[in-house]
Amino acid sequence: MDLNIEKSGRKLQVTDVVSPGPMRAPDLTAVCGGSFTVHADIASVSDKEAKQFIICTGDPTIRHKVYAEIVRLGLTLARIVHPMAYIARSAMIGDGAIIYPGVFVGPYAQVGANVLLNAQGVIGHDARLDASVVLSPGARLCGHAVCGTAAFLGTGASILPKVSLGAYSKLSAGSVLSRSAGEGFLMHGNPATGRQIFHVGIDKAE
Incomplete structure (x- = not known):
């Protein structure tokens, strides 16, 4: 579009x-x-x-x-941020990001290019989302958490502090990631467990 x-x-x-x-x-x-x-x-x-x-x-x-x-x-x-979203002044928002109403982006968070943050999502302080990450409604990243390129969080899913979800990995709805997962993993549950099932051969855009 x-x-x-x-x-x-x-x-x-x-x-x-x-x-x-x-x-x-x-x-x-x-x-x-x-x-x-x-x-x-x-x-x-x-x-x-x-x-x-x-x-x-x-x-x-x-x-x-x-x-x-x-x-x-x-x-x-274009970068689109709904006026009812809260973005901390020290946060960084990349080009092409779409941020829905009710989203909270905390201090020093880094939201990469082409990221999609659905309604009521929470990005904690110093968290990082790489390019093309998608957060479903109510998904949460705690402080210093990381989402790799094109990762996906289902509705209400959470990543705990200093925990990483690898590129192209998925965290299912309502799940809580308490230990870091690598690239291409499907994670589910609380605490989330899973295995590597995705092997995506797409060159990463810079």
């Missing part, structure tokens, strides 16, 4: 939507409040260099793949 941002009125104008497959056009039209041009791929978007993009999928692996393509093309990602 492509956005033009009107800074004075804090309005978003959707001009283009890129969707390689079927989409709910009537619903999206109602949400966007106007018409837009639909494209099967990003190459057909006109004036790409003058526009800003957001990535709307909640699948972190797909998000990261699209993000890598946008970076490769030298295009600009």
Whole structure:
């Protein structure tokens, strides 16, 4: 999805939507409040260099793949933060991040590029989320916790202080990660246990 941002009125104008497959056009039209041009791929978007993009999928692996393509093309990602989210002044928010209402981002936290933080998510002080991480509603990272590239936290999942979830790993809904897990793990339970089942061969975008 492509956005033009009107800074004075804090309005978003959707001009283009890129969707390689079927989409709910009537619903999206109602949400966007106007018409837009639909494209099967990003190459057909006109004036790409003058526009800003957001990535709307909640699948972190797909998000990261699209993000890598946008970076490769030298295009600009919009950063969207809902006014009802709290972001500490010392926190860092990357390009392309989408932050929903009710999210708390604590002091010195690092939210990487293309991260998606759903409603009521909590990012504790000094926590770090690498590119394309997705947090479901109510998910929590405690202080100094880390999420690797394209990691996923289910609804209400938690990572305890100084614990890491590796790149492309998933922590299921309601689970609590109390010991660090490596790349490609599926973790479940309290305390969460699991095994490596994902082997994703996607080059990591910088």
